[in-house]
Amino acid sequence: METELPPRHPEAPAPGTELGPHYAKCFGCGEQPDGLHMRMVAGDGLYLDSTFKVLEAHQGAPGLAHGGLLVCAFDEALGTTAGTFLRRPAVTGKLDTDFLRPVPVDSVLHIRSTLDGVAGRKVYVSADGRLDGPEGPIAVKARGLFVTVKLEHFAKHGRASDIAAVTANPSMLEVNP
């Protein structure tokens, strides 16, 4: 598959900028009580650095993060990477994950997610998640294919009450394609 490396969008957040939630109710980055509350900082290339602290509510086995929630963290990081550097929303088409080490409750996963290339509406992204700091051992790796969509995608498919809520209060969204 031929891909191109896109330029960093001129309106992408400056390197070092901490991103706000892309949607106030997002499970990954918004205000959901048991959500992942991920924090993300724009890198100086086509990458983001994110952190996800594994909490009590995120367990699968005793004292360990649930694998599906780890996938959720990567979905969030990868989708935000695509959206941030292209300045248009992208939804997950495909997501592959390698789980290399268990991730304990109370640990912080340090995720670097990178935009690797685009081909038409397809956006290829990948990420590594490390324990014990940004240079620590890799616990989880992921690769994703995201597909850019127009805002109508959400208006057409989203639950009507939530669409009405964000229409009435656009500050719930960080969307400015």
Ligand SMILES: CCCCCCCCCCCCCC(=O)SCCNC(=O)CCNC(=O)[C@H](O)C(C)(C)COP(=O)(O)OP(=O)(O)OC[C@H]1O[C@@H](n2cnc3c(N)ncnc32)[C@H](O)[C@@H]1OP(=O)(O)O
């Ligand atoms: C603005 C700034 C915002 C910043 C913040 C944003 C943050 C966001 C954070 C989000 C965080 C969380 C993120 C979430 O949780 S997103 C939520 C989870 N994902 C979804 O709900 C997506 C559901 N799927 C769809 O809606 C449609 O299937 C989409 C839109 C994806 C494509 O249907 P559409 O009819 O529109 O397009 P198309 O079918 O012509 O496909 C187009 C191209 O893509 C290729 N293709 C498609 N699927 C696959 C696949 N599985 N493997 C390989 N390839 C695939 C396809 O072959 C074609 O290629 P080509 O023929 O052109 O070569």
